Amino acid sequence: MAKPSKNKTPQSPAENPEFALHSLQEEFEKAKRYDASPEQLRQFYEQMLLIRRFEERAGQLYGLGLIGGFCHLYIGQEAVAIGLQSALDGDKDSVITGYRDHGHMLAYGIDPKLIMAELTGREAGISKGKGGSMHMFSTEHKFYGGHGIVGAQVALGGGLALAHQYNDDGGLCLAYFGDGAANQGQVYETFNMASLWKLPIVFVVENNQYAMGTAVGRSSAETEFYRRGTAFRIPGMKVNGMDVLEVRQAAEIAFKHVREGRGPVLMECETYRYRGHSMSDPAKYRTREEVQDMKDHKDPIEGLKKILMEQGNTEDELKAIDKDIRKVVSEAADFAENSPEPEPSELYTDVLVEEY
Amino acid sequence: MAIELKMPALSPTMEEGTLAKWLKQEGDEITAGDIIAEIETDKATMEFEAVDEGTLGKILVPEGTENVAVGTVIAMLAGEGEDVSDIAVETPATDDKPGEGKDVGREPSEAEITKPAKKSGVKDPEIPHGTNMATVTVREALRDAMAEEMRRDERVFVMGEEVAQYQGAYKVTQGLLDEFGPKRVIDTPITEYGFAGIGTGAAMGGLRPVVEFMTFNFAMQAIDHIINSAAKTNYMSGGQMRCPVVFRGPNAAASRVGAQHSQNYGPWYASVPGLIVIAPYDASDAKGLLKAAIRCEDPVVFLENELVYGRSFELPELDDHVLPIGKARIMREGTDVTIVAYSIAVGLALEAAEELAGKGIEAEVIDLRTLRPLDKETVLESLKKTNRLVIAEEGWPTCSIASEIVAICMEEGFDHLDAPVTRVCNEDVPLPYAANLEKLALIDTPKIVKAAKKVCYRD
Numbered sequence: 001m002a003k004p005s006k007n008k009t010p011q012s013p014a015e016n017p018e019f020a021l022h023s024l025q026e027e028f029e030k031a032k033r034y035d036a037s038p039e040q041l042r043q044f045y046e047q048m049l050l051i052r053r054f055e056e057r058a059g060q061l062y063g064l065g066l067i068g069g070f071c072h073l074y075i076g077q078e079a080v081a082i083g084l085q086s087a088l089d090g091d092k093d094s095v096i097t098g099y100r101d102h103g104h105m106l107a108y109g110i111d112p113k114l115i116m117a118e119l120t121g122r123e124a125g126i127s128k129g130k131g132g133s134m135h136m137f138s139t140e141h142k143f144y145g146g147h148g149i150v151g152a153q154v155a156l157g158g159g160l161a162l163a164h165q166y167n168d169d170g171g172l173c174l175a176y177f178g179d180g181a182a183n184q185g186q187v188y189e190t191f192n193m194a195s196l197w198k199l200p201i202v203f204v205v206e207n208n209q210y211a212m213g214t215a216v217g218r219s220s221a222e223t224e225f226y227r228r229g230t231a232f233r234i235p236g237m238k239v240n241g242m243d244v245l246e247v248r249q250a251a252e253i254a255f256k257h258v259r260e261g262r263g264p265v266l267m268e269c270e271t272y273r274y275r276g277h278s279m280s281d282p283a284k285y286r287t288r289e290e291v292q293d294m295k296d297h298k299d300p301i302e303g304l305k306k307i308l309m310e311q312g313n314t315e316d317e318l319k320a321i322d323k324d325i326r327k328v329v330s331e332a333a334d335f336a337e338n339s340p341e342p343e344p345s346e347l348y349t350d351v352l353v354e355e356y
Numbered sequence: 357m358a359i360e361l362k363m364p365a366l367s368p369t370m371e372e373g374t375l376a377k378w379l380k381q382e383g384d385e386i387t388a389g390d391i392i393a394e395i396e397t398d399k400a401t402m403e404f405e406a407v408d409e410g411t412l413g414k415i416l417v418p419e420g421t422e423n424v425a426v427g428t429v430i431a432m433l434a435g436e437g438e439d440v441s442d443i444a445v446e447t448p449a450t451d452d453k454p455g456e457g458k459d460v461g462r463e464p465s466e467a468e469i470t471k472p473a474k475k476s477g478v479k480d481p482e483i484p485h486g487t488n489m490a491t492v493t494v495r496e497a498l499r500d501a502m503a504e505e506m507r508r509d510e511r512v513f514v515m516g517e518e519v520a521q522y523q524g525a526y527k528v529t530q531g532l533l534d535e536f537g538p539k540r541v542i543d544t545p546i547t548e549y550g551f552a553g554i555g556t557g558a559a560m561g562g563l564r565p566v567v568e569f570m571t572f573n574f575a576m577q578a579i580d581h582i583i584n585s586a587a588k589t590n591y592m593s594g595g596q597m598r599c600p601v602v603f604r605g606p607n608a609a610a611s612r613v614g615a616q617h618s619q620n621y622g623p624w625y626a627s628v629p630g631l632i633v634i635a636p637y638d639a640s641d642a643k644g645l646l647k648a649a650i651r652c653e654d655p656v657v658f659l660e661n662e663l664v665y666g667r668s669f670e671l672p673e674l675d676d677h678v679l680p681i682g683k684a685r686i687m688r689e690g691t692d693v694t695i696v697a698y699s700i701a702v703g704l705a706l707e708a709a710e711e712l713a714g715k716g717i718e719a720e721v722i723d724l725r726t727l728r729p730l731d732k733e734t735v736l737e738s739l740k741k742t743n744r745l746v747i748a749e750e751g752w753p754t755c756s757i758a759s760e761i762v763a764i765c766m767e768e769g770f771d772h773l774d775a776p777v778t779r780v781c782n783e784d785v786p787l788p789y790a791a792n793l794e795k796l797a798l799i800d801t802p803k804i805v806k807a808a809k810k811v812c813y814r815d
Contacts, residue, residue, distance in 0.1 A: 094561065128594030135592035144560050144597065149584050155550050156585055159557020159565075166513070166539065166563055189550025196545070350595035351629050353653035356682030356729050
């Protein structure tokens with residue numbers, strides 16, 4: 001009967017049908033490990049160790065009742081945040097993640113005191129104690145959270161990438177999510193638009209093998225998450241997330257691709273979380289042996305320690321680093337424990353920006 | 357037997373259209389499927405296809421004619437063996453039969469909800485005395501608000517389904533693509549959750565997105581981002597991270613589109629701290645408040661009404677017509693009873709007030725305009741004067757804006773009440789499709805009149 005007239009055919013996203021979705025992986029396979037300088041290696045080690053010790057302490061504070069609610073520890077996954085974020089251009093690039101966010105903030109060098117004080121719900125916390133473990137932000141560092149709804153950060157990251165493209169600021173967005181979030185519908189809605197509009201975004205699946213208590217094989221039809229961009233013509237990369245040098249090398253390749261205006265990349269970092277999903281995790285879904293095996297053979301910090309020793313760093317030097325970090329973390333914990341709670345008057349602040 | 361070609365109804369709410377162009381001329385042979393004419397509706401330009409075969413006889417409505425009512429005979433088609441010149445031309449008549457989109461099957465008095473309302477007598481106090489007034493539709497006012505803000509601020513952009521090349525599913529974004537280009541007027545796939553998240557993230561990243569939902573019914577797929585991502589972030593970040601995004605689109609019942617496409621989300625969003633919720637009625641408020649919403653540092657849900665898009669109102673000709681968020685407007689002054697309304701119900705309330713005036717009851721009509729934050733001072737001031745209050749709301753009664761007003765009057769206006777505060781809302785059912793049931797379910801002027809008389813103890 002009647003139909004709309006004069007609609008132009010929209011441009012096809014698949015402008016280059018020859019584009020090989022495996023090209024980045026092939027490039028990565030040629031040389032998987034980043035050639036880090038001795039200073040960089042040491043820095044990676046310090047940063048990963050800071051996350052490890054910070055999280056161990058957070059776990060203790062939770063046990064003491066100083067941290068409430070949910071608290072998702074990053075222990076075991078340190079190489080992912082450090083490998084990727086060390087490759088960012090801090091002036092331009094943005095980062096967004098889910099609720100397991102302590103490590104990503106520490107990777108920026110944000111004062112551990114501000115983070116720990118947020119975990120304990122104190123006025124000095126980075127969100128004035130009103131966000132908590134899952135809702136931390138640092139716009140100064142272009143770190144956009146810290147989001148509690150599984151998968152929401154992927155679409156929001158798409159928006160941050162849109163802003164980079166709109167402002168033509170040369171930046172990219174690094175959007176992390178877990179293997180659990182990878183099954184949310186909005187992730188694929190975002191993949192579609194990101195690829196269609198060639199948004200500067202790197203999607204990172206931190207595959208820690210368990211969506212809460214459900215093993216990937218029990219929740220996902222396709223457990224090779226890096227392949228999941230194929231339907232949207234997003235090239236995938238499969239990376240050993242327990243090796244900071246591999247992650248860093250993959251970041252170099254992915255960021256280069258994105259900065260050239262060639263659209264998004266989907267990177268899967270295979271990693272492992274040593275602790276429970278949150279603090280109250282019965283851990284019935286895996287064996288102690290499995291966890292122990294990971295710690296003994298795959299640990300990202302032990303792995304890097306081995307390299308540092310091979311390069312001539314002594315056991316004493318590395319112990320001294322650990323000692324310094326423990327001191328920083330202890331100070332952060334003391335600060336977080338002894339800082340005052342927010343004033344009751346803070347209850348009604350920051351609901352809206354303006355007054356009406 | 358000659359066939360009458362009638363002005364088709366091309367959308368659920370179309371009542372008239374422009375016969376933009378004849379693509380066939382008198383005497384042309386026509387086969388089924390031929391495109392005979394282009395018709396411009398309030399939403400889009402559509403092609404009018406022939407369903408019958410024959411020879412195009414007399415063209416009764418020349419091209420370029422505006423406001424051709426649906427059902428008007430626009431041309432005659434001669435059948436096989438008929439002589440075109442023999443076709444008797446009858447007086448063009450309007451088709452009264454039920455059809456798509458009109459106030460079909462209803463008595464004129466029944467079609468309250470879709471009927472244009474009379475002008476109000478009281479000027480908006482925000483508009484300087486002596487300002488020239490232009491007559492524009494709500495649709496144009498909304499478009500102009502976006503265009504003006506896009507000219508003013510490079511960060512402002514519009515995204516949504518069919519906002520660009522199609523010129524807007526309801527033509528609200530008409531012309532924006534031509535002026536601002538595809539970078540700032542972005543067609544999205546049908547993927548509400550995804551693009552609401554992208555719009556919200558872009559606001560976090562420093563832009564000023566205007567996210568259009570084709571209707572707010574579809575925004576239910578995206579409500580997580582509106583509430584969890586947009587509304588709460590400023591608070592959760594201790595004031596660090598703002599989210600200046602506008603979510604806008606038509607809300608509430610349209611006409612005969614059934615339960616899934618007919619719902620008022622005003623009460624839903626108005627219950628969420630961290631959101632601004634605006635639901636304007638006329639063109640002046642639509643423009644002035646949308647401009648304010650785009651400039652606002654907080655996330656805004658801007659609820660429009662499809663049935664009001666095509667209505668014309670007076671709009672002040674000001675260089676920069678921006679109205680304050682959070683301020684109600686007294687649309688008509690009165691002393692005997694207060695009628696509080698918002699969005700389309702304001703028109704009904706004004707009609708009810710006229711009818712009540714004929715019965716010696718002077719009603720004061722308040723348009724809330726902003727649902728959150730709610731201007732309770734204006735409501736309570738009016739209650740102090742009239743001591744009686746009725747709320748007219750095109751939406752469900754349970755946990756409604758009306759319920760909220762009742763609570764405010766009880767808690768803060770109890771001493772001024774001479775009668776129970778009364779809600780006039782839609783019936784508490786999913787909106788039915790059948791014309792008669794739909795009419796029964798929606799509020800109308802007689803229901804408001806009845807309630808006002810009741811609180812005045814005049815029934």
